[in-house]
Every structure is written in structure tokens, then in C-alpha cells.
Amino acid sequence: MSALKPARDAAAPLVSVIMSMRNSAATVAEAVRSLQLQTLSSWELVVIDDGSHDASAAVVEGFADPRIRVVREAESRGLAARLNQAIGLARGEFIARMDSDDICFPERLERQINALRNDPSIDLLASSAVVFNDAGALIGILPVFTGHDEMVGRPFEGIPMPHPTWCGRAAWFRANPYDSALLKAEDQDLLLRSHRHSRFGALDEILLAYRQNRLDLAKILPGRHASIRSIWRYGGAHGEYLPALGGIAAHLAKGGVDVVTIGAGLNAVMQRQRLRAVPASVAERWQMLRRDLRQEHQSSSAAAGTTV
Template identity: 55%
Template structure:
């Protein structure tokens, strides 16, 4: 298993992210971390773990996420590749359960999992909507795919055959799914296996992501001659962008965030308390947690 991560100025969060990978029940993995031009201590924190399974690549310049993920895929040596962001955390059995699912069903190319949203203060907010089976994930391709990018785990061959578009800086995951969903088989483990950090919705990212995906839709429509359904999808995104602007500008950020999430499953709270206690302690430059103050 290869876990790929790109980070930039992530000193406040990358220690917990890396620890969550090192504490997986599946221990046969490599963690490839691309330092995407950080100016803080991110690289020193990752190097401080001093674990031979971690491969740290330091880049002096900053590139978009798609470029760094393609770079990490090229470096990977595992049968499967799992995505990981430098501000998120895995539950202990994430990698083992996703690897088992891929081995059980050779038809699957790429799978996700459930993800709970938390704030930097450790508060649980809700669960991300995730399609469980292929038909649900691809039901409305021109509106979007309910398939959160940080939860992805798939066959290395699929990632190499379906690279990210390095010319776009946002919505690289939705663009890739749009280009590949007709010749890929998608699914998900029906369990929360990832904690996704989100303090608030950022309007600039929301709007830029929608505009980028609309560009992907238009290119797809021209290439496939599916212009009318693509235009319907673009109209949907225009309407949602207007709602985003109106909601955030009136100070209802948390309300909009909650509307995008599902209620938290009862079983998640005790699991989250345990994960938080272990992983959200301050990290020193040796890569080890200090006294837990969470």
C-alpha cells in the first residue's frame, strides 16, 4: 500500500496526519510526502518521525495539488494507492479495510469510505455525503460525484492510467472522475474511516471549484456531444454558487456547512474521542506528540 500526501505549510496539522497513518492496523505501507514548497517546519516535522516507511520529497517551488499527486503516483511502489491530506486523520483500520475491499472485489478500481468532519478545536460537525455503490456515485455526473477526494483508495494501475489534469488548480478530483467514470468501477467501504478537518467553508474555494468544474463540464460536453445535459449541470452549479455567495455574505457559514453534511452516526463519538486523544496532541520536531491538551 502506498499512501500519498502533498503538504504546504502544514506544521500545525501534519504531525497528527502522519501519526494516524503510522498507527494503522495495516503496517505494510509506504507514506510518500511531497513538501510542496513549505516555508514553515512541515518538512522537519515529517522528517522527525525517522520512520523508514516515510519517503519525504522536498520541493523548493509550489505547484498545484494535481501536479504533486501525479508526482507521488509516479514514485509509488504499492499495489494500492490511498489519498491523504496533511490536515486530516485516518481511523486505525482505514487502510486494512479499504485494501480488503479491493482484494475482495477485483472489479473495483477506486473506493472511498465514510468521513466525519471536525474542527481544529476537536468538535465533530457532521459526516460527508458519500455514495456507497457505483450507481449512486455516478448518478448525476454533471452535477458532481459524492465521493470525497481524501477518502480515495484504488489500484495503482488505475491512478497511472488516469492521471490528474495538472493544468487545473481546483476540483481536480471531480474533473478526474468526469473523465474516467464511464470506464471505471467505483465503490466505498460503508464505515467512517477518515476524519476530515474543516473549520468553515471558504467562499473563494467554493466558487473557484465550481467554475473549474464547469470548465471541465464544457470540455466534456464538446468532446462527447452531450451539450444539453452538460448545460443543465452548469446551470445547477451557477444556482448553487449564487446560494453560496448569499449565504456566506450574510454570516450563515456554519448553517451552510451543516446543510451539506449528514448527522453523525452514534457509534462515531466514542471512536472520535479515542482518536482525538491519541492524535491531536501537540507535535514536536522529533515527530512525537507532546503532552495532550485536547
């Protein structure tokens, strides 16, 4: 695939990848290397270190890549606040999201930017993602809807757009900031608040690998609580009390199932039930990507005379 050319000032990147990290020294190097393998080279990475107590910032700075900017913050303010901060620093025409423990497939940025350029009506584009664990084993695929109307058909029950796969127009992100007061479910809150005046889409292609070792009630339940508060606030503001109550009931029911099944030790079963099976072709792409990441690591370590 040919590399895309920036549509704006040649000094500015075409796309800004924004990332917030906290104590991510064990995973962030692989995330950064996956960006360096992108078929689209006109990118910058804006990393906000959210009060890490480990060597996260030093790991990223060790790449010595002029496309990477790291901002060290002494205190933790949470993902939503740090993403707003990164958006304010972004110079690209487009903005893409990823987490510090995830991995992009090489064609991710090129495929999403091409799709956004081909359809100017889309503000925010997601993709499907494959789920993997710390051992590198694939667990399943996060399914997505590809059309706006399908995505927002039941907005109070959730809009299926995996947060780390988002790529959209910088102007949209600036016009629709995250709620920095939220520490959980900031993505669903933003989608709910913006879905009436925005247009969403998704590529039914696996462009990102999402790290998830297990379903964690300590993360799931606070997330559902935050979603319920967001739903009620939005529903009340728009007089949509009945749809909001329906969405709240759905979250409460799902939360109950989470407690019973995960509490009963059925974590792996529940995790796989929420995902699609991984085709052999995807498993092969994953193995090739892991091989390329290892080679990139060896090459950069040899060039620097140390281990990144």
C-alpha cells in the first residue's frame, strides 16, 4: 500500500495519535513500535504521562523519534482529562486513539484515514479489534456495526465503538470534548452526548489488538455505574426518561449477570461469549505482526546500543 500524503502544511502530521498512560512501562514500547510499523508515515504520537510511578515516560522518550512528544505530569487526573489535554496539543488534521497496552496493525492509520477522506460525512470512525492477553494468545474479536443508524439504534444501551480504535477529524474532537470529571465510561458518555449531531462509522476490519487478560469486576461495575449516571443525566436533559430508564435497566441486568458469572469463576467463558471466534487468517496476521514487532525491537536496540 502506498503511503498517504498530508493534505495540509507539510510540517504538520496528517494524523495525531493521542495516548494517556499510567505505569505502562511493561507494555508501551510495543504500542509505540506498532506505530513505527504503520504504512502511513505522516503521524505524530502525543503521549501524556498521567502521574506514573514507573519508567513509562523514559521508555517512550528512549525511542528518540521526532514524531513522538511526551508530556510528563506529576499527578493523575484520569483518562478523559488527559485525552482532552492531548487533543489540545495535536497538530494533525485527524486524531486517532490508542491505549498504551494495545497494538495497531500496520495498515490501521492508512485504512481509517482513507475511509474518512472518501466519506466527508463521517466524523468519527472505529474498527473491529482482536482481543489478546499478556501471553500473546488471541481470545476473540470485538464485533462492530458499520453504519451510523445501526450504531445509535439504542443509544441508551451503549454505542458499539471500541474506544482505542477511534479515528476522526480533529475538528470533531475539539468541538466534542470528553467530560474530564468522569473516571470511567468517558467514551460512551461522549458518544451519547454527540450522536445526534455527529455521524459515526466503523470498518469491519481488524485494525487493532486490544489487551484484556480477564474480565474484571473492579473495572466493569464502576464503568456501568458511570454509564448509568451519564444516561440519566442525558435522558433528563432531553426529556427522554423512558428510554433512559430502559438503558439503565439493561445496564443493571448486565451488571447482575457479570457479578453472578464472574463471581462463580466463569470469567473465561463469559469473556469468550462476548467475542467472535478468531479466523485462521487473523491468527496468521497476528503472528506476522508479533514477528515484525520483535524484529523492530531488535533493530532499534542495536541502533541505540541498548534495550528500548
